Structures are given as C-alpha cells and as structure tokens.
Amino acid sequence: MVRASNVGRVLALLVLAAAGAAISNLAATTQRKLPWVGNYPQALKFEPAAALPSSPPTRIEKKEAPAEIAQSPPSTAAPAAKSAVTSPATGAGDLVRSFPPHPDKPALEIAPADVQRLYEGKALFLDARRSSVYAEGHIAGARSFPVWESDIDQRVKGLYEEGLDQRAPVVVYCSGGACEDSHMLAEKLYMVGFDNVLIYKDGFPDWQKRALPTSKGANP
Amino acid sequence: MFVAAAIPKILDPPAFAHMIYNYRLVPGGLINALALVMPWIELFAGLALVLGVWKRAAALVAGALLLVFLVAIGWNLARGHAIDCGCFDVRSAGKSREEQLADMRWVLLRDVGLLILTAQVLAATSPRVGSSSRLSRG
Numbered sequence: 390m391v392r393a394s395n396v397g398r399v400l401a402l403l404v405l406a407a408a409g410a411a412i413s414n415l416a417a418t419t420q421r422k423l424p425w426v427g428n429y430p431q432a433l434k435f436e437p438a439a440a441l442p443s444s445p446p447t448r449i450e451k452k453e454a455p456a457e458i459a460q461s462p463p464s465t466a467a468p469a470a471k472s473a474v475t476s477p478a479t480g481a482g483d484l485v486r487s488f489p490p491h492p493d494k495p496a497l498e499i500a501p502a503d504v505q506r507l508y509e510g511k512a513l514f515l516d517a518r519r520s521s522v523y524a525e526g527h528i529a530g531a532r533s534f535p536v537w538e539s540d541i542d543q544r545v546k547g548l549y550e551e552g553l554d555q556r557a558p559v560v561v562y563c564s565g566g567a568c569e570d571s572h573m574l575a576e577k578l579y580m581v582g583f584d585n586v587l588i589y590k591d592g593f594p595d596w597q598k599r600a601l602p603t604s605k606g607a608n609p
Numbered sequence: 610m611f612v613a614a615a616i617p618k619i620l621d622p623p624a625f626a627h628m629i630y631n632y633r634l635v636p637g638g639l640i641n642a643l644a645l646v647m648p649w650i651e652l653f654a655g656l657a658l659v660l661g662v663w664k665r666a667a668a669l670v671a672g673a674l675l676l677v678f679l680v681a682i683g684w685n686l687a688r689g690h691a692i693d694c695g696c697f698d699v700r701s702a703g704k705s706r707e708e709q710l711a712d713m714r715w716v717l718l719r720d721v722g723l724l725i726l727t728a729q730v731l732a733a734t735s736p737r738v739g740s741s742s743r744l745s746r747g
Contacts, residue, residue, distance in 0.1 A: 399666045423626055432636060433633060433634070437689055537623040
C-alpha cells in the first residue's frame, strides 16, 4: 500500500529531478543544451526492417504539403553514377544539370559514386553528426551541422542568410546504416528553401572505407 | 546502477534524446523533456536508495522506471526494431542488428532482475510488515 507520505516523497523526487534538469540545462554548453520541446515529426514512425529494401525511400512530413525523400531518379543521377569514377571535376552549372533541383521533395538519396562526383565538383557538404564526432573525423571541407544540438536552427538560418544558390546541390551525411540525422537535417534545409539536398546514405563510414579525403578538428 | 546510468545521460542530453528518438515510442514534442528529466529521476532515486533515505518512495520510482524500460525494450524487441538501449552509454556502439537484438534480450533480463530487487525493497519497507516498522520510516 502506498501511504500519503510516500506519494509526497515520490512527488518531491520528481520535482527535485525537474529542478536538477532545468538548472543543468541552463548551465550546459550549446553542444549539450536541449530545447525543452522537441520537433521530431518522424518520432513515432516505424517500419519493420524485414519489409524494407536495402535503401528505402523515406517519407517526410512537411508543414505545407506531404513530401518525401526518394532515391535518386535513374534519369539524372544514375547515369552520373556510371561516369562518376572517371569524370573530371565539374563546375557548379554542370552539377546542377546532372543533379537538378527537386522542389517537391526534401531530399534524394544518392549513390556513393555520385557523392564522389559532387565532391569533385565542389558541392557543399554538411555533416549532420554531433560536433564531437565531427571533430574526430569528417569529410574534408564538410561543414558541421549537428542536428541534435541546440543551435542547429541558428546554423541553418545562418546558411540561408549566406545567400547561396538554393538550387545548387547540397550533400548531407551522417553515420550511414540506420542513422537518420542527415534526413532530419535535409528536412530543415528544405524548410528554409534549399531545393536540392542530396543524402549520402552510406555516410562517413563509407567515405572512410573508400579512403577519400578526411579532416579532423572543429573546422572543415 | 541507477546513479551510474544517470551520469552519462546528464552530461549529454542531446545524445540521450537521440537514443529515446530511436525507440520510436515517444511523441516528438516530449522527447527532449524526457531526455532532460529522466536521468535526474534515475539519479535521485538511485542516491536515495544508496543513502537509505526515503527508501520506499525511491523504490517506487525505480520500479516505475524499470517498468517503462521493460516495456520500451520489450516492445521494440517484439517488433524486431534493433536499437542501442542507451542504458549506460549514450553514444551509438556501431553494433550490427543481430548484436543489438541480442543485447536487448540481456537488458530485458537484467531489468527483470532489478525489478525483483526493487520489489524486495518495497516488501521490506511495507507498513504491513510488523517487524519492519523501523524500516518503513525510511
């Protein structure tokens, strides 16, 4: 039987915990701080693993209209993938022709060969992993956009304010496998108007496996 | 164990929020609040049990937490959703799906064991146990 005094003590423990959390969160650094109310539209979405293909298209809910992250259409990126290994570095205009904007979808998932081609073409690369993980190693030149850290919306706003061509390809990546940080970042970029976000689904582990250029530290 | 489990979560709430998100059981708006408060509940319940103050209240809280953990892990195990439990380490361990599922089974067993221990504390501090009138004041 739970006596009234124990109910009071349970409530006191909960109040103490809430106070501890509030003080701790106020004192935390930007990298460790959390807004109290999260914004994760996909939080309850679950698809059984057995029912999924190896690289499934992922639906993302958008405020204005439903949109989806799809795999790159064969008519544009797939031919690029075939030529990616041997193609020389391309300019921004060539990249936009090979990887056209897709304003109806937050992002497209692309193959590793396409990623390499975009890298050689000097596309913007964004790393969605935690800043501490970024500092341990990232794609050389990629900028840190840690989607789980409290200043992510400011970073996205800052990128928007840089006045970049929002139709130019932007490659986002995280840790590959089941990691969804890149999808979450893609949705944020889409919401501020970036129409050509491409997801490197296999992420940094694949980049390392292919011995492509990496950097360490807090800077690109 | 509760104290040890709470520390890494308190030190890195975003990482713990990511772990909770991976469970796919908590509405998006509540994830951060849960990630911020739950570790502190673990900490205070654990400290109370270790120090022997408010033992019954702390055991009730610990039992409730364990039930939540059991349901969360068990539910995902039942639907084949492999995740890192985030119990003591809030960084992704980079394990395969099979390794994660195996770990989840062990976590389930461990939490059942801890729940039994919690039940013993509750039984020992029960006001109905005549010989434990001194304990019941704890």
